[in-house]
Amino acid sequence: MTFDPLSRRRLLQGTAALTVATAVPLRAAFAKETTIGFIYVGSRDDYGYNQAHAQGAAALKKLPDIKVVEEEKVPETDAVEKTMESMINLDGATLLFPTSFGYYNPHMIKIANKYPKLRFEHCGGLWTDKDPKNAGSYFGYIDEAQYVSGVVAGHSTKSGKLGFVAAKPIPQVLRNINAFTMGAKLANPKATLQVIFTGDWSMPVKEAEATNSLIDQGVDVVTCHVDGPKTVVENAARRGAMVCGYHVNQATLAPQAYLTGAEWNWEVLYPRFVKMFTAGETIPNFYRGGLKEALVKVSPYGSMVSEAARKQAEDVKAKLTDGSYVIFRGPLVDNKGKTVIASGVNRGQTDPELEKMDYLVDGVIGATS
Amino acid sequence: MKSDVLIAPDHLEKSSRAALREQIRGAAEVVVIPALALVAALALFGVFVALFGKNPLDLYFYMYQGAFGTWFSWQNTLTRAAPLILTALCTALPAQLGMVIIGGEGALLMGALAATSAALALPGAPPLAVQVAMACAGMIAGGLWIALSGALRQYRGVNETISSLLLVYIALALLNHLVEGPMRDPTSLNKPSTSEIGAANLIGTIPGTDVHWGFAFGIIAAVLSYVLIYHTVFGFAARVAGGNLRAAKVVGLSVSRLILIICFLAGAAAGLAGMVEVAAVQGRTNANLAAGYGFTGILVAFLARQNPLAVIPVAILLGGIGASGGLLQRRLGLPDASVLVLQGMIFIAVLASDSLYGRLPFFARKGGA
Numbered sequence: 001m002t003f004d005p006l007s008r009r010r011l012l013q014g015t016a017a018l019t020v021a022t023a024v025p026l027r028a029a030f031a032k033e034t035t036i037g038f039i040y041v042g043s044r045d046d047y048g049y050n051q052a053h054a055q056g057a058a059a060l061k062k063l064p065d066i067k068v069v070e071e072e073k074v075p076e077t078d079a080v081e082k083t084m085e086s087m088i089n090l091d092g093a094t095l096l097f098p099t100s101f102g103y104y105n106p107h108m109i110k111i112a113n114k115y116p117k118l119r120f121e122h123c124g125g126l127w128t129d130k131d132p133k134n135a136g137s138y139f140g141y142i143d144e145a146q147y148v149s150g151v152v153a154g155h156s157t158k159s160g161k162l163g164f165v166a167a168k169p170i171p172q173v174l175r176n177i178n179a180f181t182m183g184a185k186l187a188n189p190k191a192t193l194q195v196i197f198t199g200d201w202s203m204p205v206k207e208a209e210a211t212n213s214l215i216d217q218g219v220d221v222v223t224c225h226v227d228g229p230k231t232v233v234e235n236a237a238r239r240g241a242m243v244c245g246y247h248v249n250q251a252t253l254a255p256q257a258y259l260t261g262a263e264w265n266w267e268v269l270y271p272r273f274v275k276m277f278t279a280g281e282t283i284p285n286f287y288r289g290g291l292k293e294a295l296v297k298v299s300p301y302g303s304m305v306s307e308a309a310r311k312q313a314e315d316v317k318a319k320l321t322d323g324s325y326v327i328f329r330g331p332l333v334d335n336k337g338k339t340v341i342a343s344g345v346n347r348g349q350t351d352p353e354l355e356k357m358d359y360l361v362d363g364v365i366g367a368t369s
Numbered sequence: 370m371k372s373d374v375l376i377a378p379d380h381l382e383k384s385s386r387a388a389l390r391e392q393i394r395g396a397a398e399v400v401v402i403p404a405l406a407l408v409a410a411l412a413l414f415g416v417f418v419a420l421f422g423k424n425p426l427d428l429y430f431y432m433y434q435g436a437f438g439t440w441f442s443w444q445n446t447l448t449r450a451a452p453l454i455l456t457a458l459c460t461a462l463p464a465q466l467g468m469v470i471i472g473g474e475g476a477l478l479m480g481a482l483a484a485t486s487a488a489l490a491l492p493g494a495p496p497l498a499v500q501v502a503m504a505c506a507g508m509i510a511g512g513l514w515i516a517l518s519g520a521l522r523q524y525r526g527v528n529e530t531i532s533s534l535l536l537v538y539i540a541l542a543l544l545n546h547l548v549e550g551p552m553r554d555p556t557s558l559n560k561p562s563t564s565e566i567g568a569a570n571l572i573g574t575i576p577g578t579d580v581h582w583g584f585a586f587g588i589i590a591a592v593l594s595y596v597l598i599y600h601t602v603f604g605f606a607a608r609v610a611g612g613n614l615r616a617a618k619v620v621g622l623s624v625s626r627l628i629l630i631i632c633f634l635a636g637a638a639a640g641l642a643g644m645v646e647v648a649a650v651q652g653r654t655n656a657n658l659a660a661g662y663g664f665t666g667i668l669v670a671f672l673a674r675q676n677p678l679a680v681i682p683v684a685i686l687l688g689g690i691g692a693s694g695g696l697l698q699r700r701l702g703l704p705d706a707s708v709l710v711l712q713g714m715i716f717i718a719v720l721a722s723d724s725l726y727g728r729l730p731f732f733a734r735k736g737g738a
Contacts (some may be wrong), residue, residue, distance in 0.1 A: 075661070172559050
C-alpha cells in the first residue's frame, strides 16, 4: 500500500502506539477499566436476536470503568476465533460474549482453552464438565414469555387460527412453538396454530412469503422465531393481521397490530454478570433462568388487547414468575396423537428432557421434518 | 555464409533485448495499473468515511494495523486468505477457456460433505490415511460438481455461469438435507451437524503460526495452476481454445476434453477448500460451511485478472480487508457493511482500470511492436 507523507507520519505514531498496545494484557491487570467484547452473527439493529444482545451491551456502557467493543456480522467460522483474538490482542478484552449459537463449539471452546485467564460467556450453548472452566453458557427460558404471549394471542384471534414462522425444527424453536400454542389453547381451547419452517435463520423473502401464505389461509395472529422478526411483523401488520413479537419489542414497527411479545432481558443479565466478574466472583458456568430470574420478559400489551386477555395473561405470568406453574406437564399429546409426557409427570424448566424436544404438541398444524 | 553467421547473433541479441524490455514493461504495467486502481479505491473510501465524520487517516492506520500491523494481524489475514486462494482458482482456471464459473461455493460444500463422509467411513484408520482420503474425496466431489457445469455447457449448450450458480443452491440444499437428516449426529440438538471427524484427524496449523495448512495448500495449488496454464502444452492448448474456440477446433484440439479437465481441476481446488474447512476449522459439516468463501473467491479471481499466481496476493489483500474490518467496526464505529463498500469500490476500480492498459504514456509501446 502507498501512503502520502502525512499518513506515513500517522503510521509511525501508530507503530509507537502499537508498542504500547502489545503491553495491554500486562497493563490491564492494573488498569481500572475492564474491556468487554461482544460479537454478533447478524446486524445489531436487526429488531431481533442480535439487537437484543446489543441492548444488553448498551446497558453495560452506562457502567463506570467498563469499555465495550462490538463487532457485527461475524460468521460462525474461524473468523469468529480471529475476532475474539483480535479483541483480546488489540483491544485488551478480558471478558467476551460471542452471542451466536454456532460460535460455541469448536470456536469459543478453542479460544477459551488458548486463553485460560480470560472469561468467555456464550449464549445458548450447553456447557458441560468437559468444557473449559473459564467458559460458560447462559440462556433464558423464553418459552415462559411465549406461553404468556400465546394466552394473549388466543384471546385476540377471531378466526381461531394462529400462525408461526419458524427457522428450523430444532429443540429451542419447537419449545417456543409448543409453549405459544399451549398458551393460546389455555385461552381458546379450539385454537390451532399453523407452523411454516423457512429452513434458515435469516431469509427475509421466505419469511414474507410464509407470512402471506399463513394470512391467506385465514390466520389472524402471526408470530415467529427467526433472527430478525421485522419482515414478519411488518408484513403481517400490512395485511391486517395481529402480531406477537420475538427477541425484542417490535411495537414501533407495527403499533396498531402489536399485541405483545416474548423478549430477552439481557439488559438485566449482563450487568449482573459484569458485576460478578469485576468483583472477582466466578460466574456460574451453566446459567439459566426465566421470568423469575428476569432473563426474559413480556412486551407491554398493545391497546387492542382486551381486559380478559390482560387479566389471564398477568395471572399466568405471576404464577410462572413465582415458580408455581409448569408449562410442560403430563398428560401431553403431540400432534400425531402420541403421548410425549405421561400423566402425572411434570417437566419443570430445568428438565434436560426439554432441551431435546423433537415434537409439536396437539393443536399445531405442521411437521418437524 | 560467413557474414551471415557474423550478423545473425548481433541481430538476435538486439531483438531479444528489445523483447526482454517489452516483457519487463508488460509485467510492470500489470502490477502498476491494479496498484493505482487500489490506491484510487482507498482514496475514494477515505472520502466516503470522511462523509461519516471519521478521519480517513485513522481509517488507513486501523486498516494497516488490523491487517498487517502485528504478527497476530498477519496471521489473521493469512487465515482469512487461505480459503480464498483455493476458491478463486475455481473461477480463474475456467476463465483461461473463456468460461465464467461462479459456483465455487457449491464445489466447496460438496468437497466438505465428501471429506466428512470419507473421515466418518474410516473410523480408527491412521490420521494421515484419513486426511489423504479426505483431501481426495473433497477434490473429486468438488471437481465433479464443476465438471458437471462444464459438461452441461459443452454437450447441452447450458450457460456455465447460470448452471454453476444454480448448482450452489442445489449443493446447499443437499448439505442441509444430509446434515439435518441421514448424516445428523443425534446429539447435535440446536445446531444440526454431522458427527465430528475426531481431533486426531484434524490437520492443524503450520508450525510456528496460527495459520492452518489450507494456506500452504492454496499456495501450492496456485503455483501448480500457473505452471499448468503458462508452461505446459496442455495449458497452451487451453489458452488457444479460450482465445478462439473455432481456431482451436481447426487445429484439432479436443475442446470437450479441455473443458472437462479444466473444470474438474477448478472444482477440485474449491473442493479442497471445503475439505480444509472441515479438517482444520469446523471438525464436522454443518450449515456454518456456507460462509460465502466461494463467492468472495469470484471477486479475488477477477481482481487477479484470472492469473493463478496473482490470486495469491489478491487473496491476502482481501483477507487483510476482512481482518481489518473488525477493527474499523470497533475503533471507528463503522457498520460491517462499510467493508463491503470498500470491496465494491476496489472491484469497480480494478475493472475500470482495464481500459488503461496500453494507454499510460510510460507504458506506451514503441514502433508498433
